[in-house]
Every structure is written in C-alpha cells, then in structure tokens.
Amino acid sequence: MADFPFDVVGFDLDGTLLDTSGDLTAAVNHALESAGRPPLTVEQVRPMIGGGSRHMLAQGMAATGRCSEAELDVLQRRLLDHYEANIAVTTAPFPHALDAMDALATRGVKLGIVTNKNERLARKVLGELGLTERFGAILGGDTLGPGRSKPKPDPILAMVERCGGGRAAFVGDSIYDTTAARAAGVPSVAVSFGFLQQPIEELGADAVIDSYAELVPTLERL
Structure with missing residues (x-):
C-alpha cells in the first residue's frame, strides 16, 4: 500500500461524487x-x-x-x-463511489472536496448523507473568497495543503475541474457519467473512467 502514487485525492461534488x-x-x-x-x-x-x-x-x-x-x-x-x-431527497453517491473511497482510505490516501457549490450547502449535503468525516478538507466556491473558485487553481492547492500535502490527483466532470487541476499542477481524472457540458474528450483530462470501479487502477497507472 505504501507505493500508491498519490497522497491526496480530491473530488468535485455535483456530477462527480454525487448525483445531485x-x-x-x-x-x-x-x-x-x-x-x-x-x-x-x-x-x-x-x-x-x-x-x-x-x-x-x-x-x-x-x-x-x-x-x-x-x-x-x-x-x-x-x-x-x-x-x-430539500438538499438530499434524491441525491446519492454514484455507483461504486463509496467503495473507491474506502479503497483509497485503506491505502492511506487523504480525501478532499473542491466544489463550486457554496461551502455551507456542500457540508449540509455531505452531512445528510453521512459522508463528512471521510474528507480532510471541504472547499466550496465561496471558501477562499471572490474570484478564487474553479477554474482557478487556488481551491485545489488549498485542499492539498489542508489534507497534509504530498502528491495529489483530482477527479471531476467539467472543464472547471480539469482547468483548475492543470493550473495547480495536479493530474486529473474525468468521469464520463458526470454532468458533461461538452464531449469528455474536450476536457483534456489525464484519464477518463466510466465507473468508480476503475478509479484506483487508473490512479495507479497515473
């Protein structure tokens, strides 16, 4: 487990970790x-x-x-x-997302959230789903102040720092995610099942997964 290539893995929320x-x-x-x-x-x-x-x-x-x-x-x-x-009436993690997070935690990886959702709402939905304690950092679009949300790299860099630093990767479903990750010098993984605003190939991610069952092997290859 010690040779896993990443110390921190961050996730976008809407359309990436949760189907909201x-x-x-x-x-x-x-x-x-x-x-x-x-x-x-x-x-x-x-x-x-x-x-x-x-x-x-x-x-x-x-x-x-x-x-x-x-x-x-x-x-x-x-x-x-x-x-x-009405924040968690139908909202739920995407299939296999919890298993993937468990597998990363077993490998000693710290997990974080970087979303453009207001931080208070992000924490509320994670809390109602019983997921808050899984994350070492939760940053919303308003956490760092005006003009510092994705696609700026600032929240990803802050997430990595709050999770203890080290080599990081970021998982998302939009150009906001891949642009922010690239600017932060962090490899990105795009989820093909997310709330895509354009063809997945145009996001410029370092890897694409079609299911969370593919996340850990994909990160190992990165």
Whole structure:
C-alpha cells in the first residue's frame, strides 16, 4: 500500500461524487415556476450544473426567456432556499463511489472536496448523507473568497495543503475541474457519467473512467 502514487485525492461534488441532478432540477424549477416560466427536465438541467447556482439559474432562465440581473438576484435566493430545504431527497453517491473511497482510505490516501457549490450547502449535503468525516478538507466556491473558485487553481492547492500535502490527483466532470487541476499542477481524472457540458474528450483530462470501479487502477497507472 505504501507505493500508491498519490497522497491526496480530491473530488468535485455535483456530477462527480454525487448525483445531485434531481434535487438541483427541483430547485431550478421552483425558481422558474415563481417567475411564471415552464419547468425544465433533469436532462436539460444536468449540463447547466457545475458553475455555481447563479450560473445554473441564468442558463435555466435563458432557456425559457430573458432575465435581468435584478431578477436573477431574487430568483437565486428562492432557488437556494428551496434547495437547502430539500438538499438530499434524491441525491446519492454514484455507483461504486463509496467503495473507491474506502479503497483509497485503506491505502492511506487523504480525501478532499473542491466544489463550486457554496461551502455551507456542500457540508449540509455531505452531512445528510453521512459522508463528512471521510474528507480532510471541504472547499466550496465561496471558501477562499471572490474570484478564487474553479477554474482557478487556488481551491485545489488549498485542499492539498489542508489534507497534509504530498502528491495529489483530482477527479471531476467539467472543464472547471480539469482547468483548475492543470493550473495547480495536479493530474486529473474525468468521469464520463458526470454532468458533461461538452464531449469528455474536450476536457483534456489525464484519464477518463466510466465507473468508480476503475478509479484506483487508473490512479495507479497515473
């Protein structure tokens, strides 16, 4: 176990570690309904996830008509209130994710979370799923302050430091993840089952997995 190539493995949250698409779609539709807009399907919302709640809502509003910044301010608050109150209705880890985390922990690897979700909401959903204690660091899009979330490398570098340092890898599903990892000098693994906004080949990841059953062997090859 001592020769495992990584000391720290970080994960994006939405679309990477957790399938949050159902609960996020419900929150988006709650905001849209309050503005008199038609609802969107999970399939429509899934590619909108990853850049934070305002980005997701702005795309949802654009799909159903125009929207001013002032209206976005009001609707984002409605979205977040609904989401926080219903944060883990359908949300669950992707298949084999817990087994992969167990296998990494057995090898002495420290685990971290770097998400563009608000840190308080990230901690809430992880807490409701009983996962918080698995992670040595949990960083949200607001943790380090304005302008320092992914695709900036700052939160990945902070995650590695808070997990004790060493060689790290990062697992994600978006260009935010692979760009941040590359800028941090960290190898990236993309999950093909995530909330992809573009073809997986365009993410520029160092490796791609189709299931969490492939994660540990893939990291060993990296």
